[in-house]
Amino acid sequence: DLGLGCGLPTQFAQIKPGNTVIDLGSGAGNDCFVARAATGVSGKVIGIDFTPAMIEKARANAEKLGFNNVEFRQGDIEQMPVTANVADVVVSNCVLNLVPNKDGVFKEIFRVLKPGGHFSISDVVLVGNLPEALRKDAEMYAGCVSGAIQKDVYLELIRVNGFENITIQKEKPIIIPDDILLNYLTPQEIATFKNGTTGIFSITVFAQKQEQTAGCCAPGCC
Ligand SMILES: C[S@@+](CC[C@H](N)C(=O)[O-])C[C@H]1O[C@@H](n2cnc3c(N)ncnc32)[C@H](O)[C@@H]1O
Secondary structure (H helix, E strand, C coil): CCCCCCCCHHHHCCCCCCCEEEEECCCCCHHHHHHHHHHCCCCEEEEEECCHHHHHHHHHHHHHHCCCCEEEEECCCCCCCCCCCCEEEEEEECCHHHCCCHHHHHHHHHHHEEEEEEEEEEEEEEECCCCHHHHHHHHHHHCCCCCCCEHHHHHHHHHHCCCEEEEEEEEEECCCCHHHHCCCCCHHHHHHHHHCCCEEEEEEEEEECCCCCCCCCCCCCC
């Protein structure tokens, strides 16, 4: 309900009618309901969230909307309550930055995706080292920055976990208003920050799990 997402992963997720979609950190269920419009009644959407109050809210919203192919499961996305190779598409909106073990989450995404399946994830990443005072302010301001990691490290985590066709579908700087910056930085420090290359970015990133090839015996593919 608070609309805390970083982007609109469902807009880029190429969800087709009949698909099974998993939304990581589904909150009140907003992205699940958008995904459901794309899967149609022949598809299925599973939202996972570890906060009982959010699961309760999402289930109440699904009930109100009369959707019976959207399911909410309580669990940690580092250990998803889902069997392997079930999802055509995984989406997530402003959640992985909150998870300390991002590598574990990408391993889990790889496990739950079908061969040939893909993800579109919107998240917050950093480029360069933010001034300490600003980093603290950004934590307070955006909430989602404290756990964010460097963009190149984020993309490398995706690559080392076996994904291919890694593409940034959308990238947008997160602009902190001057009146907030002034609480932490001098006008000169603000000018230096704004003219530099350091920043906080919202990205939507796509990647794919390889199609199963006949005779393949690599880990996760037999
Ligand atoms: C910023 S909100 C985003 C909610 C939703 N995706 C949206 O865009 O409206 C983050 C959500 O992720 C959930 N979350 C954070 N870490 C999680 C984890 N490790 N496993 C499952 N859910 C998690 C929180 O409970 C919260 O509902």
